[in-house]
Amino acid sequence: MANSxxxxxxxxxxxxxxxxxxxxxxxxxxxxxxxxxxxARELNYVPNLVASGLKSRQSKGIGIVxxxxxxxxxxxxxxxxxxxxxxxxxxxxxxFDDGEPNSESEALLQMMANQVEGVLFTPKDTRSKEMVGxxxxxxxRLLQLYTAPYEDLDALQVDxxxxxxxxxxxxxxxxxxxxxxxxxxxxxxxQRAFAExxxxxxxxxxxxxxxxxDPFPLxxxxxxxxxxxxxxxxxxxxxxxxIQALGNLSLRYPQDIGFMMYDDVAWVSMLNVTAIAHPxxxxxxxxxxxxxxxxxxxxxxxLVTASIxxxxxxxxxxxxxxxxAEGC
Amino acid sequence: MANSxxxxxxxxxxxxxxxxxxxxxxxxxxxxxxxxxxxARELNYVPNLVASGLKSRQSKGIGIVxxxxxxxxxxxxxxxxxxxxxxxxxxxxxxFDDGEPNSESEALLQMMANQVEGVLFTPKDTRSKEMVGxxxxxxxRLLQLYTAPYEDLDALQVDxxxxxxxxxxxxxxxxxxxxxxxxxxxxxxxQRAFAExxxxxxxxxxxxxxxxxDPFPLxxxxxxxxxxxxxxxxxxxxxxxxIQALGNLSLRYPQDIGFMMYDDVAWVSMLNVTAIAHPxxxxxxxxxxxxxxxxxxxxxxxLVTASIxxxxxxxxxxxxxxxxAEGC
DNA sequence: TTTAGAAATGTTTACGTTTACATTTGAGAT
DNA sequence: ATCTCAAATGTAAACGTAAACATTTCTAAA
Numbered sequence: 221m222a223n224s225x226x227x228x229x230x231x232x233x234x235x236x237x238x239x240x241x242x243x244x245x246x247x248x249x250x251x252x253x254x255x256x257x258x259x260a261r262e263l264n265y266v267p268n269l270v271a272s273g274l275k276s277r278q279s280k281g282i283g284i285v286x287x288x289x290x291x292x293x294x295x296x297x298x299x300x301x302x303x304x305x306x307x308x309x310x311x312x313x314x315x316f317d318d319g320e321p322n323s324e325s326e327a328l329l330q331m332m333a334n335q336v337e338g339v340l341f342t343p344k345d346t347r348s349k350e351m352v353g354x355x356x357x358x359x360x361r362l363l364q365l366y367t368a369p370y371e372d373l374d375a376l377q378v379d380x381x382x383x384x385x386x387x388x389x390x391x392x393x394x395x396x397x398x399x400x401x402x403x404x405x406x407x408x409x410x411q412r413a414f415a416e417x418x419x420x421x422x423x424x425x426x427x428x429x430x431x432x433x434d435p436f437p438l439x440x441x442x443x444x445x446x447x448x449x450x451x452x453x454x455x456x457x458x459x460x461x462x463i464q465a466l467g468n469l470s471l472r473y474p475q476d477i478g479f480m481m482y483d484d485v486a487w488v489s490m491l492n493v494t495a496i497a498h499p500x501x502x503x504x505x506x507x508x509x510x511x512x513x514x515x516x517x518x519x520x521x522x523l524v525t526a527s528i529x530x531x532x533x534x535x536x537x538x539x540x541x542x543x544x545a546e547g548c
Numbered sequence: 549m550a551n552s553x554x555x556x557x558x559x560x561x562x563x564x565x566x567x568x569x570x571x572x573x574x575x576x577x578x579x580x581x582x583x584x585x586x587x588a589r590e591l592n593y594v595p596n597l598v599a600s601g602l603k604s605r606q607s608k609g610i611g612i613v614x615x616x617x618x619x620x621x622x623x624x625x626x627x628x629x630x631x632x633x634x635x636x637x638x639x640x641x642x643x644f645d646d647g648e649p650n651s652e653s654e655a656l657l658q659m660m661a662n663q664v665e666g667v668l669f670t671p672k673d674t675r676s677k678e679m680v681g682x683x684x685x686x687x688x689r690l691l692q693l694y695t696a697p698y699e700d701l702d703a704l705q706v707d708x709x710x711x712x713x714x715x716x717x718x719x720x721x722x723x724x725x726x727x728x729x730x731x732x733x734x735x736x737x738x739q740r741a742f743a744e745x746x747x748x749x750x751x752x753x754x755x756x757x758x759x760x761x762d763p764f765p766l767x768x769x770x771x772x773x774x775x776x777x778x779x780x781x782x783x784x785x786x787x788x789x790x791i792q793a794l795g796n797l798s799l800r801y802p803q804d805i806g807f808m809m810y811d812d813v814a815w816v817s818m819l820n821v822t823a824i825a826h827p828x829x830x831x832x833x834x835x836x837x838x839x840x841x842x843x844x845x846x847x848x849x850x851l852v853t854a855s856i857x858x859x860x861x862x863x864x865x866x867x868x869x870x871x872x873a874e875g876c
Numbered sequence: 877t878t879t880a881g882a883a884a885t886g887t888t889t890a891c892g893t894t895t896a897c898a899t900t901t902g903a904g905a906t
Numbered sequence: 907a908t909c910t911c912a913a914a915t916g917t918a919a920a921c922g923t924a925a926a927c928a929t930t931t932c933t934a935a936a
Contacts, residue, residue: 221686223922234886239924249884264682270601270663271922274891279598289627299617299644306643311662314642315634316627334639335598354592358549463818487815490791551892562916567894577914599892602921878936886929891922899916906909 222263231259242267273335282310282511283331285324285341287317291456293483293498300504301340308512310337317344325351332360338511342366361514365507368525374514375525376507380482381409383496383530387452387482388413390494390532395540396450396478402439402462403454404428405482422446429458440465450478450538456485463491479537494538496530503528550591559587570595601663610638610839611659613652613669615645619784621811621826628832629668636840638665645672653679660688666839670694689842693835696853702842703853704835708810709737711824711858715780715810716741718822722866724778724806730767730790731782732756733810750774757786768793778806778866784813791819807865820864831856 224238231238233256240248241256259265273279282305286294302312313334315327324341325348331339332354338361346369355362361374368375384406391399392413401410404426414421427442429435439461443451453462459481466477473479473493481488484497506526552566559566561584568576569584587593601607610633614622630640641662643655652669653676659667660682666689674697683690689702696703712734719727720741729738732754742749755770757763767789771779779794781787787809794801801807801821809816812825834854 225922235923236887236925237885240885243924247884252884264685266657266661268602268663268922269661270598270607271891272924273598274596274602274893275922275924277891277924286627289623295617295623298642299614302642302644303646306658311658312642314626314630314640316630318631329594330634330639333594333597335596357592460818485814487818490788490815491818553892563893564895564917565915568915571894575914580914596892599921600894602923603892603894605894605921880933880935882931882933884929884931887927889924889926891924894920896919897917899914901912901914903912904910906907 222260222265223268224265226263227256227260227265230263231256279335279337280310281313281334281336282515283313283315283327283334283336283339283341285315285317285327285331285339287324287342287344289316291483291485293485293500296500297504297507300501301508304505304508305512308508310512322347324348328352328355332358336360337515338363340365340507340511343369346370361511363507363511363514372523374510374523376503376510377525377527378498378503379527379529381406382527383409383482384452384454385409385413386530386532387480387496389416390534391450391452391478391480391538392417392419394450394478394538396538398425398447398449399478400425400427400443400446400448400451401454402427402429402435402442402451403458403482404430405454429461434461436461436464440468443469443471448477450480452480452482454482456483459483459485459488459493473537474539475541478540484533489535492536494535495533497533498530499528550588550593551596552593554591555584555588555593558591559584607663607665608638609641609662609664610843611641611643611655611662611664611667611669613643613645613655613659613667615652615670615672617644619811619813621813621828624828625832625835628829629836632833632836633840636836638840650675652676656680656683660686664688665843666691668693668835668839671697674698689839691835691839691842700851702838702851704831704838705853705855706826706831707855707857709734710855711737711810712780712782713737713741714858714860715808715824717744718860718862719778719780719806719808719866720745720747722778722806723868724866726753726775726777727806728753728755728771728774728776728779729782730755730757730763730770730779731786731810732758733782757789762789764789764792768796771797771799776805778808780808780810782810784811787811787813787816787821801865802867803869806868812861817861817863822863822866823861824858825861826858827856 224235228235228238233252237248237252238256241253269280284298305312313336315330317323317327324344328339328348328351340363342365352362352370364370364373364375366378368377388399388410407426411421424446425448427439429438432438435458443465451462453459471477479493481493481495484495488495510526552563556563556566561580565576565580566584569581597608633640641664643658645651645655652672656667656676656679668691670693680690680698692698692701692703694706696705716727716738735754739749752774753776755767757766760766763786771793779790781790799805807821809821809823812823816823838854
């Protein structure tokens with residue numbers, strides 16, 4: 221209800237001083253600022269960030285557009301990011317991509333209308349290309365998360381290539397050799413881990429399952445066909461389908477087969493499954509820091525593509541029956 | 549870059565007509581509106597919602613303050629709610645409670661500064677009481693989600709009492725009699741289900757575990773002590789600890805003991821555990837609808853407390869060894 | 877004292893809309 | 907043609923703040 225004019229009046233100063241007091245401007249006498257703040261408190265005055273945003277052209281709003289919230293990976297990232305952004309005086313506007321054809325670019329348009337200063341998003345396709353161009357014109361910063369299809373935009377990526385490499389390496393170290401890669405992500409990294417110990421990865425051990433509406437039959441069939449001694453499943457969906465397939469084939473881990481997940485989603489720890497995890501807080505803090513940096517530093521010289529390294533969380537599912545306890 | 553003045557100029561009309569064209573005001577000739585919209589498109593004009601919000605006093609912003617995001621229950625609710633709100637021209641500002649003493653009321657204060665028209669929150673304690681009062685003064689609508697400690701505020705609750713009742717009833721129907729209630733939620737509902745079939749619930753079968761930092765020891769001890777034939781675990785944390793305890797005691801479900809979860813979190817389906825689930829989309833749509841209604845209908849006559857009914861998702865963990873297939 | 881210069885405060889305009897009010901335009905009746 | 911009333915459009919004043927600029931007040935050296 222009360223605005224800066226009311227506060228000014230009560231404190232016996234001008235409206236400009238009120239503004240200064242609230243921005244700890246050095247151009248105001250500390251005692252006066254004190255008095256103003258006191259008056260503001262008495263009136264329950266809260267600065268109107270909408271008006272402030274209009275005048276200063278700094279909305280203090282940052283948008284995030286989430287395409288696949290099913291991926292539980294995002295949740296803690298969003299949380300930590302919001303906390304970090306708020307600490308810097310920014311608020312987070314969240315929108316979801318519901319899967320409809322132009323949902324992503326529609327969300328970006330809404331964000332623009334809301335005068336956000338920057339947007340984080342996980343580009344799903346390149347349908348938003350035109351929108352990306354308009355963001356550029358308006359000097360609104362964009363940061364692509366996770367994937368980076370737009371080459372001329374800053375990005376914060378998770379190094380999945382490295383992730384698959386260490387996952388494969390972990391399995392090889394545990395003694396597995398016939399490793400089935402369900403999801404077939406980063407085949408070169410997969411191969412590289414094999415090559416490093418003088419082996420070769422058989423292409424038959426790569427299962428492209430992402431396009432399937434239900435990957436279960438495909439996975440089951442392939443397991444039955446190639447008789448792997450371990451399975452590396454990429455992401456939640458493939459993991460669930462693999463668990464289902466293993467159950468269906470009466471294969472228990474780690475007794476009958478090794479099992480490892482790429483992505484340390486909620487159920488993974490409950491099932492004692494070894495996984496590749498992402499350093500959530502690092503990602504969140506990096507993302508928050510990066511977008512704020514893009515906003516504050518007007519011109520960006522060159523792109524910055526950060527690459528976050530995932531890590532292995534060893535659990536029981538990759539403990540070979542014979543080995544009681546591996547040193548590493 | 550372009551503002552309504554630019555559009556007005558290009559379309560050869562006044563700035564007021566531009567505003568009218570964008571609000572499909574009946575007071576403008578359709579052909580003129582057409583021309584204005586065309587000009588706007590040519591200039592890539594996007595209305596400035598910040599300016600609009602300032603003048604019209606309708607920020608079109610709705611806030612949500614999340615206290616325990618760990619509860620995966622919220623995620624889909626947030627998603628569906630955002631989609632529903634956006635369809636009505638509102639955007640969602642999200643903030644998290646990081647657990648610090650005044651985090652919740654601090655978030656509410658920030659929301660107020662951002663001129664939101666309404667806020668959804670899950671009150672954790674009553675520390676925000678003063679803030680709630682200020683929201684009332686400013687006529688900003690509040691809707692408590694999940695819990696409802698503020699009696700004079702509208703609420704959208706999940707009927708946990710009913711949930712515990714149907715959970716207990718389900719277990720009783722499956723033939724279990726020595727049911728341990730880990731979490732001890734809604735003891736009266738628990739008792740009621742027993743009473744309905746002429747039995748009595750022994751208080752020793754209620755475990756208050758929410759205060760524990762690690763409920764595992766307590767749960768394990770109690771299971772060993774009272775030898776239940778089934779366990780009903782309330783919420784994620786207790787469920788995880790119970791699984792751990794069962795494993796530790798070498799009790800398998802459903803062979804050795806029945807197991808049921810209150811809350812159908814991510815891992816529950818993977819472990820084939822019967823659960824009480826919440827109708828996510830109903831909750832989301834109801835919440836969105838309710839807050840918008842509170843906002844548009846100036847004066848509210850009386851409070852509206854909606855109560856969402858959860859339901860049972862039967863799975864293998866409550867299938868008694870003897871019974872091959874229960875009819876219901 | 878005077879006075880320069882810094883420090884503190886005040887005045888005013890503009891941000892991009894919405895909206896009450898004023899004005900113009902048009903259609904149909906006289 | 908003239909008039910009336912509605913439809914269409916224009917004018918101008920806010921909304922609450924930030925910030926450039928103007929003014930006043932203080933400090934301390936002359």
